[in-house]
Amino acid sequence: MRPDDMLEYVLSSFRSDWRRAFMSSLGIIIGVISIVALLSVGQGLYGGVSEQFGDMDMDLISVRPGSEMVMGPGPGSRPVLSSAEPAEFDHKDVKIVENVLGVDAVYPLKTARALLSFRGDNSSVNIVGISPENHDDMKDSVARGRFLTGSDYKAAVVSSDVAENSFRMKISPGNQIRVYSADKSRYMDLKVVGVLEEDEDPSYASNDGIYVSHRAMKEFLDSENYYYDSIIVRARDSAEVEVVAEKVEKALSRTHRNEAYSVEAMTTIFESVLEVLNMIKYALAGIGSISLVVGAIGISNVMMLTVKERTHEIGVMKAIGATTWDVRALYLLDAGMLGLVSSLVGILLGTLVSNFVGSVAMLPMEVTAQSVALGLLFGVSITTVAGIYPANKAAVLDPIEALRGE
Amino acid sequence: MALVEISNLEKSYRVGETDVPVLKGIDLEIDEGEFVALMGPSGCGKSTLMNILGCLDRPSRGRILLKGQDLGHLSDRDLARIRREEIGFVFQNFNLIGRISNLKNVELPMTLKETAKNLRRDRAMELLESVGLGHRLDYSPSNLSGGERQRVAIARALANDPSIILADEPTGNLDERSTSDIMDIMRELNGEGRTIVMVTHDIETTRCCNRVIWMRDGTIQEDAS
Structure with missing residues (x-):
């Protein structure tokens, strides 16, 4: 029997028995919907998170004092904290980093929680000590007033969130504010010189921050040893950021031998998050595949019933000259066509479902060619595999016995 | 022989x-x-x-x-x-396939033999006409009387000569x-x-x-x- 004739024969059986075709394809349709929808939910998460990360500056390197996790002695041991003392970074280290080849700018930061008091209202904020002259990146993002200069002393720039939303009255340039230390033992009066634009806080700081010079910060904290919490380094070329990170680490290791600190490019952090998201995406697709397998078992069952119902017809086919191969191929094609049609329907519905989920969850949903291909491949191959057993059963029927069956 | x-x-x-x-x-x-x-x-x-x-x-x-x-x-x-x-089989209970037309039933042995589409269609029409069922080509066998069904079956038996x-x-x-x-x-x-x-x-x-x-x-x- 020629393939086009087989196809015509199979299609005629779908037409005459569309309820059977529909019932058996339902499982596969649902399976493919799950694969396509779950893959695109995964893709949406992936896209959503990369968008968030996209706001971050990918040319940044974060240098932080503190212990890194290191592997303990012996095979199979769990990671433990290194016993080295945390490194202490000061202005000398800033100079060292500034001199590393490929470094564009260096932002030493010192952050503390503080209570901000403004016209009788209090609010908890992050107070961030910075070197104003280094922050070319923040100068252009001042909405009102101006940015700090090297000569400012008890002056502050306030982030938009703190200025607009934290107090009954909005904070404007020229206002006086008072910051208390966390234990309220000290305070400092500051003059607001500028308010940042909304969403324009640098990605390395929190958006409920007020920014002061290191000089003011040192006085506010009133500690003898003033060390930076972190040094943010901007690489000249974002493509070179990992190389620059290595050079920074090397430069610092000369003065901080046997001390604990980490030098991490933002891209590295970003990549590891994306890797986890990728794993989540395929785990979701795995869940989708389980429903597909359940669907395939359904198809196999319905096909077994069909073979039983059509025993007589198979007998007739064999009596008038169909070979074992003809019968086997007919029923495999039957399963494969069911798989193909159900997969296409599943892909269509899966796309609708993921668009719906995307609009509800506000995620950038995307049905990729990859998820369509996966849906199609799994749908067709699993149904065809599910058809093998019933098709073989039909093919090896004894024609005399089959003709007796009704 | x-x-x-x-x-x-x-x-x-x-x-x-x-x-x-x-x-x-x-x-x-x-x-x-x-x-x-x-x-x-x-x-x-x-x-x-x-x-x-x-x-x-x-x-x-x-x-x-x-x-x-x-x-x-x-x-x-x-x-x-x-x-x-x-071999051409004619059975007591006709053994036609009910969900395809009389014409397709008669064509089936030729379809299995991989005869060209137009040839087998012409042959099936000719055979059905010869048993007096030229006006029932696209009917389903289930819409025919017993005698008519058996005539379709005879036409099918003759398909591959x-x-x-x-x-x-x-x-x-x-x-x-x-x-x-x-x-x-x-x-x-x-x-x-x-x-x-x-x-x-x-x-x-x-x-x-x-x-x-x-x-x-x-x-x-x-x-x-």
């Missing part, structure tokens, strides 16, 4: 531990153009003989030749080819009028030179046969021309 040569043909079925013989040494020759009636009581082995002759079953012992080819030693694939090309037509009680389910119609067609076919072997219980239908074989208990009891 005879069209069919059967010598010392035996067939037994295994039931539990014992072999139950159904055909016990049949010797028979059928020449081209003969119209043979096969008669006998139920269980005498005539259907088994028809099944072996129709390549649906294999003999246990002995030899059966169709056009000189030993059917006992062919692969399943070759047996299917012989069923498709050399077989060497022999095997009819297993073709009028067993039909009324008198349809029986006479079907026997007229059979006679016409035989008149055109076709070889027909027909199992029947109805002595009336043997009138148009030129040979009647009586079977009893797995053997040929009488062979009358």
